[in-house]
Amino acid sequence: MITQQIPHATTISALRTRVRTWRDDRLSVGFVPTMGALHDGHLSLVRLAKAQCDRVVTSIFVNPKQFAAGEDLDAYPRTLIPDAEKLTDAKCDLIYLPTPEIMYPDGYSANLVLKGPAIGLEAAVRPHFFDGVATVVAKLFNQVRPDMAFFGEKDYQQLLVIRQLVKDLDFPVEILAGETGRDKDGLALSSRNVYLDADQRARAGQLNLILKDFAAALSAGSTVSASQATALAKANEVFDAVDYVEARCATSLAELGDGVIDRRTRVLAAVRLGSTRLIDNMAAKPPS
Structure with missing residues (x-):
């Protein structure tokens, strides 16, 4: 006590x-x-x-x-x-x-x-x-x-x-x-990060990079369907399992269409390394 x-x-x-x-x-x-x-x-x-x-x-x-x-x-x-x-x-x-x-x-x-x-x-x-x-x-x-x-x-x-x-x-x-607190490699801070072994911890640091590229592609004018497919493929290469990698409306989390985003957007992901589940998200803006 x-x-x-x-x-x-x-x-x-x-x-x-x-x-x-x-x-x-x-x-x-x-x-x-x-x-x-x-x-x-x-x-x-x-x-x-x-x-x-x-x-x-x-x-x-x-x-x-x-x-x-x-x-x-x-x-x-x-x-x-x-x-x-x-x-x-x-x-x-x-x-x-x-x-x-x-x-x-x-x-x-x-x-x-x-x-x-x-x-x-x-x-x-x-x-x-x-x-x-x-x-x-x-x-x-x-x-x-x-x-x-x-x-x-x-x-x-x-x-x-x-x-x-x-x-x-x-x-x-x-x-x-x-704002999301992050480690030196960009991994979002989480109480569950202590569960990761050395190999898993090294791989975990790639999640924020995948989301950063996903958000950047959307903001550059790539369609939701194309940029999401790329992000999902990368996540499946790195992690043991992927629960979701999606782009949603930032204010309501409503699903978006397959085209170019026209509103503030959030890209979100949940993945697994062994028994540890990681989540993260980043903002994306419509193309200017």
Whole structure:
């Protein structure tokens, strides 16, 4: 367990008491939800929140509702003490550490079911995922009651799902996005990168290059069908399996036609190396 010197709350009442004191002082509150195993991508969101808000809460909770049977819930990296030290160094004002019993007590029965940007892509492979994410985020928003919440663009579909959730359920929370944090070779930072062996890690660095070329081809006037076919072929050469490599509307994730893009677009991919699943995305603009 983390030490008392690191500000943290393990109950809803303790969390709300601390937040209430900030509200009494007319201070704004930012919120960064995480599942722990923190890397610089998470910490960049904390720094962004610190720049935008007077006080920042970061939660660490490995949410069982977004894992299906056979996924890595039990193996998911849990590094609480190093995480707490990183958050303290990043000047996070409070770490919220709810337990599964707090989030989903005996008799719990409420679960959100989503459509819109939650359809397809990740949901086609993990149909349970966004319902679990939305359920826990809705609960966390009600518990923390932040003015702003911060999510990374690396999980781009999740970002759009959360924005739709806030709109649909009238949460008084502004959603701000942080840019994808990347390693030196461009690999998007992820807590699951620790699963990669040396050979897999070397291959993983090619995902962002494939997406960069995909986006550049679209912006240069190549058709969606042609540029997607090229990107998919490259991905199949490098990775053990490819779940998807697609171009979608950047604002809604609606499917595009086969021709030249005429709107802001996002290219997205999910691939596998051994048992490790990697996702990434990049922006593409219509040809000028």
